[in-house]
Amino acid sequence: xxxxxxxxHIDPLVYSPAVKARFADVQLVLSAGDLPxxxxxxxxxxxxxxxxxxxxxxxxxxxxxxxxxxDAFGGSDPCAAHGDERxxxxxxxxxxxxxxxxxxxxxxxxxxxWYNGGENQYTELQTALRILRLAPRLLFNRLRYGRFLDIxxxxxxxxxxxxxxxxxHWGFRSFLWFMRVFRPRYLVHGHTHLYSPEAVRATRYAxxxxxxxxxxxxxxxxxxx
Numbered sequence: 001x002x003x004x005x006x007x008x009h010i011d012p013l014v015y016s017p018a019v020k021a022r023f024a025d026v027q028l029v030l031s032a033g034d035l036p037x038x039x040x041x042x043x044x045x046x047x048x049x050x051x052x053x054x055x056x057x058x059x060x061x062x063x064x065x066x067x068x069x070x071d072a073f074g075g076s077d078p079c080a081a082h083g084d085e086r087x088x089x090x091x092x093x094x095x096x097x098x099x100x101x102x103x104x105x106x107x108x109x110x111x112x113x114w115y116n117g118g119e120n121q122y123t124e125l126q127t128a129l130r131i132l133r134l135a136p137r138l139l140f141n142r143l144r145y146g147r148f149l150d151i152x153x154x155x156x157x158x159x160x161x162x163x164x165x166x167x168x169h170w171g172f173r174s175f176l177w178f179m180r181v182f183r184p185r186y187l188v189h190g191h192t193h194l195y196s197p198e199a200v201r202a203t204r205y206a207x208x209x210x211x212x213x214x215x216x217x218x219x220x221x222x223x224x225x
Contacts, residue, residue, distance in 0.1 A: 004047075005213035007155075007190025008056070010039055014216050028102055032190030032213045033110055033155040034058045037089035041184045044090055049090040049140075052101065054110030056190060060119050064091045066153075075151070083165070094153065096130060097131050098137040104221065105141050106198055107134055107184075109175075112156045112191060115168040127174045145196060148182040149164035157189045159208050162205050164192055181207040185221070186215050189208050190225040 013022065033056025043053055044051050055063050065088065074214045086137060087150060092099070094108035109130055111120040122130070138148045156171055157163045158179065163171035168190055179187060187210045194201060194214045201217060204209045 001027045001104070003027065003219040004029045004043070004049075004143070004209065004216060005032065006030070006032060006035060006039075006043070006216045007189050007213040008034045008193060009215050010035065011215040015039065015042060019043070023047060023171055026218065028052070028104075029187055030106070030151070030153050030213070032056070032188055034154060034190060035203055037062065037091070039129075040091040041202060042091050044209055050101065050151065052154055053091050053096050054093070054095045054098065054108040054153055055120050056110060057112040057118065062088045063120060066095070096133065098134055098141070098149070105136070105145060105147065106151045106153060107149055108153045110155045113170045113172065117167075118187075122140060122172075124173055127172045128177075131174055131178055149184040151184070152178065152182075152184045152187045153177065154187060154189045156191045158187065158205065158210060161205060162189065162192050162200065162212050166183070176205070179210075180206050183207045185209065186219065188219070190214055 002025050004023055026047060029049055029051040030042060031051060031053035032055050036059055038051065040051050093100060094106065095110040098107040111122050114121040114123045142148050158175035159171040159173040161171060163169055187208050190213050192212060194212060201212045211219065
């Protein structure tokens with residue numbers, strides 16, 4: 001299965017009349033955040049594929065509408081009870097949730113490291129607690145499907161992998177622990193921009209490939225089942 005991963009910047013290779021031909025074999029879209037909802041709607045309407053997203057630390061105007069959508073067990077979407085008029089996009093928010101999509105087990109943890117007290121910023125302790133809230137569903141996955149998770153979708157990177165020197169762009173150490181314990185096949189993130197073709201986009205850590213989705217990248221994944 002091919003997955004189109006996007007983050008942080010509207011890529012002209014994606015926001016293009018040729019997008020349908022260019023990504024004809026894509027079955028799923030993942031966004032690591034900091035993108036406008038109009039971009040999501042363009043991708044979804046053109047490719048006619050589901051899009052899962054987390055919020056970053058920018059483009060947070062509508063984030064309050066999704067604060068009740070933190071069902072780690074991936075049941076019926078709590079936001080649906082409020083009616084479609086509350087949903088600025090048809091994309092599916094998975095922040096703080098675990099979802100089974102196209103036979104893949106995907107969890108989302110958005111936001112960045114706390115740096116100025118703004119919205120969707122977290123300390124290491126807060127992020128560790130967010131991970132613990134996912135743990136019951138991850139353990140259920142291990143019993144039901146034989147694995148904890150296929151993909152962890154985040155905005156910030158793990159600490160020391162693709163992150164920056166300033167506090168705003170630090171990664172989370174909790175993500176390193178997450179990868180060692182729950183062994184997702186991929187951690188897809190954004191937040192750190194890639195300005196050079198020589199910049200490192202993919203790094204292996206334990207049993208996980210950490211992938212920077214800045215602009216776009218296509219991930220080829222075998223379905224878990």
